[in-house]
Structures are given as C-alpha cells and as structure tokens.
Amino acid sequence: MPNRLKIQQIADNIYFARPPLFQRLGILSTTANASYNDILNTIILQDDLFFKKKGQPTRLKDYDDSQTEKINYFSLNSVSIFHELAHADIDIFIEEDPNSEMYQTVVNEIPKWAGENIYGFNAKSVTHEIIGYTAGNILEVLNNKINTILTSHGIHPNLTKCFSTGALIKTKSLLNIDADIKFKDVLKRTSFYDEFIPKDIFIKGRHISVKGFPLVLKRKVLNYFIKTYAISIDSTTLIRKMNNSHYREKLADCYNPLL
Numbered sequence: 507m508p509n510r511l512k513i514q515q516i517a518d519n520i521y522f523a524r525p526p527l528f529q530r531l532g533i534l535s536t537t538a539n540a541s542y543n544d545i546l547n548t549i550i551l552q553d554d555l556f557f558k559k560k561g562q563p564t565r566l567k568d569y570d571d572s573q574t575e576k577i578n579y580f581s582l583n584s585v586s587i588f589h590e591l592a593h594a595d596i597d598i599f600i601e602e603d604p605n606s607e608m609y610q611t612v613v614n615e616i617p618k619w620a621g622e623n624i625y626g627f628n629a630k631s632v633t634h635e636i637i638g639y640t641a642g643n644i645l646e647v648l649n650n651k652i653n654t655i656l657t658s659h660g661i662h663p664n665l666t667k668c669f670s671t672g673a674l675i676k677t678k679s680l681l682n683i684d685a686d687i688k689f690k691d692v693l694k695r696t697s698f699y700d701e702f703i704p705k706d707i708f709i710k711g712r713h714i715s716v717k718g719f720p721l722v723l724k725r726k727v728l729n730y731f732i733k734t735y736a737i738s739i740d741s742t743t744l745i746r747k748m749n750n751s752h753y754r755e756k757l758a759d760c761y762n763p764l765l
C-alpha cells in the first residue's frame with residue numbers, strides 16, 4: 507500500500523515504453539520484466555505486461571487483469587516496476603536536487619562505501635541497485651506478509667473467496683474475532699525492517715553480495731522509503747492499515763454470516 511501520489515509524480519516524469527520498438531531501434535535489449543534507461547528517462551516493460559485486445563487501446567495490465575492469470579502476475583511485476591521507479595526517482599528527483607534529504611546518501615555516502623567494498627563494479631550502479639532492490643523487496647515482503655495475514659484469517663490471498671465455514675468457525679474462535687470484525691496481529695508485532703534491505707543484488711546478471719552494507723546507510727535508505735511511501739515497517743502498523751482498507755470489507759464478508 508505505498509503512497510500513490512509519489513508514484514504518480516515519478517510516473518509523470520518518465521515514459522513507459524514497450525520493448526519491441528526500442529529493441530528494433532537498437533536502443534535497448536532486455537530480458538528482464540522491466541528495466542530503466544536513465545538517458546531516456548524511460549522504463550521499458552516486457553510486452554506481456556501489457557493488456558492487448560483488438561479494438562481497445564493497449565494499456566498496462568492492472569490488478570483485475572492479473573486475477574485471470576494463473577500465477578500471481580501483479581505482485582511479480584509490480585515488484586519489477588517499483589524497482590525501476592526507484593531508479594527513476596533517484597535520477598529525476600534525488601540526484602538533481604542537492605536539498606533532497608537523500609542527496610548526500612545517494613551521491614556521496616553509498617558510492618563511497620561501494621567504491622571501498624565492492625570490487626569490479628561501478629559505485630554508482632551499485633548504489634542504484636541497492637536502492638532498486640530495496641524498493642522491490644519492500645513490495646515483495648509486504649505482499650507476502652499480507653498474504654500470510656489473509657490466509658491466517660481464512661481469506662484466500664487473491665480475495666476472491668473465504669475458506670470453508672468449518673475453517674472460519676475454527677479461525678474465529680482461535681483469533682477471538684468478535685462482532686467488531688477486525689484483523690488480529692497474527693505476526694505478533696514482528697518488525698519487517700531487516701527483510702526490506704536486500705542481501706544480494708545483480709548488475710547485468712552478475713551477483714553481488716551486499717551483506718556488509720552498513721546499518722547507518724540501511725537506516726537512511728529505509729527511512730526514505732518509509733517516509734515517502736508510508737510503508738508499514740512492522741506487523742502492528744500493517745494490521746492497522748489493513749483494518750482501514752478494503753481488506754477489512756472482505757474480512758467482514760467472510761465472518762458476518764457466522765455472527
């Protein structure tokens with residue numbers, strides 16, 4: 507549930523392009539789901555991310571389209587897209603604005619660490635990828651946590667159905683769900699902080715371990731995402747958000763018949 511306004515602001519400043527044209531022009535060839543070209547300020551998305559139907563304008567697949575796909579298409583691809591949006595954010599907003607709170611971190615501190623600790627790779631690329639993979643990780647971790655919470659409450663993760671009545675009766679008593687139907691913190695106040703920062707990144711397909719990325723820099727990167735996108739950093743905050751969202755309506759749909 508990241509902040510849509512910020513994402514919109516980035517999206518307004520970049521261009522989405524489909525790969526065939528760009529590949530034909532020789533500008534970029536890509537096998538990833540999404541990639542970012544910082545010269546063109548363009549995010550290149552794989553063709554299968556687009557919804558195409560004769561007589562209808564081509565558009566990016568959205569969540570509803572993903573419901574008809576066999577795999578969890580949306581979360582898989584939103585992870586790649588958020589990763590690429592983070593690159594665009596660094597390029598367009600952070601590196602261009604010395605007053606940005608992340609400016610020093612992105613332009614000096616992380617590249618300095620990367621230059622001293624990661625050999626054989628461009629320090630700026632390492633910086634970009636640590637932040638890109640952090641963005642993707644955040645979405646992936648939150649998506650997994652939300653799925654776990656939904657499943658523990660007897661809701662199918664794609665929100666299409668509730669578990670069987672028998673299973674819901676058991677869950678209702680196990681979690682003490684009363685007339686005020688609310689999600690309970692089944693994750694027991696766990697922090698997601700450590701899971702958000704990647705331990706590995708990849709540059710042009712080559713693996714780099716970033717296990718040694720210093721805590722002080724981790725904090726700066728994470729605080730940026732937490733502040734900018736209003737990200738939940740622990741299960742308490744996430745449960746509170748879910749109780750104020752469309753997820754709670756689904757929970758009510760499942761448990762109302764049992765009251």
Ligand SMILES: [Zn+2]
Pocket residue numbers: 589590593634635638639
């Ligand atoms: Zn990247």
